[in-house]
Amino acid sequence: MQKILIVEDDEKIRHELETFLNKNGFETEGLKEFDNVINDILEKNADLILLDINLPYSDGEYICKEVRKTSNVPIIIVTSRNNEIDELMSLNYGADQYVTKPYNIQILLAKIVGLLKRNENAGINTDKIDCKDFVLNRAERVIEKENLKIELTKNEYNILYFLTLHKGKVVSRDEIMDYLWESEEFIDDNTLNVNIKRLRTKLEDLGTKDLIETRRGQGYILK
Amino acid sequence: MQKILIVEDDEKIRHELETFLNKNGFETEGLKEFDNVINDILEKNADLILLDINLPYSDGEYICKEVRKTSNVPIIIVTSRNNEIDELMSLNYGADQYVTKPYNIQILLAKIVGLLKRNENAGINTDKIDCKDFVLNRAERVIEKENLKIELTKNEYNILYFLTLHKGKVVSRDEIMDYLWESEEFIDDNTLNVNIKRLRTKLEDLGTKDLIETRRGQGYILK
DNA sequence: TTTTTGAATTACATTTTTGTAAGATTAAAA
DNA sequence: TTTTAATCTTACAAAAATGTAATTCAAAAA
Secondary structure, three states, X not given: OOEEEEEOOOHHHHHHHHHHHHHOOOEEEEEOOOOOHHHHHHHHOXXXXXXXXXXXXXXXXXXXXXXXXXXXXXEEEEEOOXXXXXXXXXXXXOOXXXXXXXXXXXXXXXXXXXXXXXXXXXXXXXHEEEOOOOEEEOOOOEEEEOOEEEEOOHHHHHHHHHHHHOOOOEEOXXXXXXXXXXXXXXXXXXXHHHHHHHHHHXXXXXXXXXXXXXXXOOEEEEO | OOEEEEEOXXXXXXXXXXXXXXXXXXXXXXXXXXXXXXXXXXXXXXXXXXXXXXXXXXXXXXHHHHHHHHOOOOEEEEEOOOOHHHHHHHHHOOOOEEXXXXXXXXXXXXXXXXXXXXXXXXXXXXXXXXXOOXXXXXXXXXXXXXXXXXXXXXXXXXXXXXXXXXXXXXXXXXXXXXXXXXXXXXXOOHHHHHHHHHHHHHXXXXXXXXXXXXXXXXXXXXX
């Protein structure tokens, strides 16, 4: 479940928000002490931050800026100062959205859902590639399935990454070899067979079967 | 220069926008034919799309949704229907921001700059980390400087990546060791010295100097 | 200053990755 | 079916990465 951190000093509003968000399937956490907001925020490790801009010890713009220095967590700023300058500032300070009070709670929800979704996608695109039967974790260079995790060597990773880039399409042996060894000294053609074999073995160790098919005379295809 | 695609059927407004954005350092492209918007948009390969929601042959919400299927390009929806439903819909269809007409052109600019900045960071975070003195290419796991490129081994890469995550901050030896060897069998404390040494050597081979400083008793810091 | 301690350095042994060789399979062609 | 050629498989050797040991160095404490 995704966690939303609510930084809001008005206890009534905070409570209302929490109730509403909980009802809509989010875990929430309210911040009540504001003398060390930045650290508190970062510690909570929330998926999204709902930040009221009028706080006793520190203002939202500053907080926003500070949090952005070390985290990319989505931030929605709630402000009661309904004028354009505020809006302008919020954006420049790194907030992802702003909402002016009094706000429509459905719109707020839509913004939250939208931001989370987008953030989720960003993560997937960069670090992990979901191939149905397994996940290629690019950050760690491992293949994952359920609770299993198998490390790939450089060659294995490069071949599999190249195949995922052309998933469902046949890639020729030459294309793969160019990708792996580029302009290097001549590499035995059979070396690719061996490397493919090693990769296949690891994929099978993970519990998948026949994901890399051979197209005799044409190349390989990742199903 | 970053390119903004303006999808707007009112020629006067489009022209005004283009002039304004050009003045502010952006390349612009206007879309005039609207019978094949989706493909046109994707072809242009813009850095950001400014999308009017009232178009003759297709509405902005649909376009937005379609574009999102294959691209993560930032989208700002411009709408004249100034009510909450529109706002709600825009968000759900994957737009990053919305602007209602008549809009303050400075705010629009702020939104554009903000979105591009955030997107740019997203890109850097995933594939390359620019550390001034060198670039850590995460995709290829090499360090780069000018036309030089040096491969890192797994340990070297992990140490350097961990340091860049905390650039300018001291990280303790224990933190690094936990990151590298986590719950594995006991690893000699000196092993880290050796791995740091190896990484430093490669950084020097690249032409940099003293980037990883030792903080005796505290850890290391990447300058 | 001397002593102490954390870190750097060098050399070496172990492990892992990688490429090659030789032979076995298998699908398609003859 | 037999032949041919592409691919697979296994085993092994070379190369690269990694960890450990022993020693040196240098900053801070005494």
